[in-house]
Amino acid sequence: MHKSIKIGAIFLLLPLFSISQEFIRIKAAYSIKIKTSTGISQLSMGNIFYDKNIDKIVYENKYPREEIWVTKDTISYKLLGGGVVNTIQNINMNKLTVFYLALSGNLNDFGLTNSKFSIEKVEKDKGLVITTWLPPTEYRKLIHKILISNKNGQLSGIVMIDSEEKVISKQFFRKYIIANGLLFPTEIVQISYSTEGKENYQITTFRDIQVNDFKKDFMYDYPITY
Amino acid sequence: MKKIIFILLSLIAISLQVDASDADFFNLDEAKLSTEMYELNQLEEMILSNGYNQSFFDFTSTNIxxxxxxxxxxxxxxxxxxxxxxxxxxxxxxxxxxxxxxxxxxxxxxxxxxxxxxxxxxxxxxxxxxxxxxxx
Incomplete structure (x- = not known):
């Protein structure tokens, strides 16, 4: 009798444990530093809020000036003083942010498993597991292939190569931490190459990462009002 | 003599090609990255230490x-x-x-x-x- 009660209690408690393991929202302070081959340097700092169920990315930009940017579906909104002052038509990329991919557990392959890309080969080289992904044939004139490297089971780099075998862009995901059980990179280094082969650098740094913070509902679902 | 040098150079070139692998795409020149980002890193550290209101900062004294x-x-x-x-x-x-x-x-x-x-x-x-x- 006692045994059956224990088993029953375990079954009742199981959903609670599984809920605690689900990652829904993330908040982080960000710094984005850009240095271009043309000599331009830029720095942006602020906080970012993302709830994968609401699917709004809310940027509370603090530096160099305070403003809110919200990306929802295919539109990015710029808000000042609580109201929209500008909208920009965009493409819907929220599902390809480091936030969504990390929260949903798909960061390791950058979500390519669920795409039209196919694996050409997987190799182990110099401590990296490198997967070569090919786009559908009709797209290979532009994107020849994407290489994704994993180190110790974590996404470490992505390289995009064009049809002339030239590198278009590299991204490195580094300095992983575990925040409330979620593995998350606190530094993303991106190098994009101009047509002349010159390098443009961008480093995105995340600090003060909070996962499943349910205190600031307002920021995660920032109202888009005119 | 020229032929020998040519063959040697060819062999070196081939061996270098063989050695190049996909892992090399993931090389990152850390020293260059640090150099490129030096000023921005400094500015970021200053803001983190002193807060976001940094209008006093004299940008003209930098290469930014x-x-x-x-x-x-x-x-x-x-x-x-x-x-x-x-x-x-x-x-x-x-x-x-x-x-x-x-x-x-x-x-x-x-x-x-x-x-x-x-x-x-x-x-x-x-x-x-x-x-x-x-x-x-």
């Missing part, structure tokens, strides 16, 4: 240049490329856009404009919300 954003029309909704780099910084960047390009056949032109905008936006346009100079 202004951003050429003034010629752009913020209300031009037909151009999807013009987004602040801090937005591109958090999303997938050019690789993410390339994936979207493959996924969304219907709007590939707009996607590709975003792609090149993402790649070149920070070099050509600067940033609306992310520049070092809050002169606007």
């Amino acid at each position: 240049s202004s951003m050429p954003f003034s010629g752009l029309n913020l209300n031009d909704a037909s151009n999807p490329t013009i987004l602040p780099p801090f937005i591109w910084g958090c999303i997938g960047g050019p690789i993410g856009i390339a994936i979207v390009y493959v996924l969304s056949d219907q709007d590939s032109k707009a996607t590709m404009r975003s792609f090149w905008g993402c790649l070149l936006g920070s070099c050509v346009y600067g940033s609306f919300g992310g520049g070092l100079f809050s002169t606007y």
Whole structure:
């Protein structure tokens, strides 16, 4: 009798444990530093809020000036003083942010498993597991292939190569931490190459990462009002 | 003699080719990265130490240049490329856009404009919300 009660209690408690393991929202302070081959340097700092169920990315930009940017579906909104002052038509990329991919557990392959890309080969080289992904044939004139490297089971780099075998862009995901059980990179280094082969650098740094913070509902679902 | 040198050079070239692997694509020149980002790292540290209100900072004493954003029309909704780099910084960047390009056949032109905008936006346009100079 006692045994059956224990088993029953375990079954009742199981959903609670599984809920605690689900990652829904993330908040982080960000710094984005850009240095271009043309000599331009830029720095942006602020906080970012993302709830994968609401699917709004809310940027509370603090530096160099305070403003809110919200990306929802295919539109990015710029808000000042609580109201929209500008909208920009965009493409819907929220599902390809480091936030969504990390929260949903798909960061390791950058979500390519669920795409039209196919694996050409997987190799182990110099401590990296490198997967070569090919786009559908009709797209290979532009994107020849994407290489994704994993180190110790974590996404470490992505390289995009064009049809002339030239590198278009590299991204490195580094300095992983575990925040409330979620593995998350606190530094993303991106190098994009101009047509002349010159390098443009961008480093995105995340600090003060909070996962499943349910205190600031307002920021995660920032109202888009005119 | 020339033939021998030619053969030796060819062999070296071949061996170098053989040694090159996909892992080499993931090389990152840390020293160059640190050099390129030196001033920005300093500025970031100063802001983290002293808060976001850094209008007193004398930018003219550094090599940090202004951003050429003034010629752009913020209300031009037909151009999807013009987004602040801090937005591109958090999303997938050019690789993410390339994936979207493959996924969304219907709007590939707009996607590709975003792609090149993402790649070149920070070099050509600067940033609306992310520049070092809050002169606007």
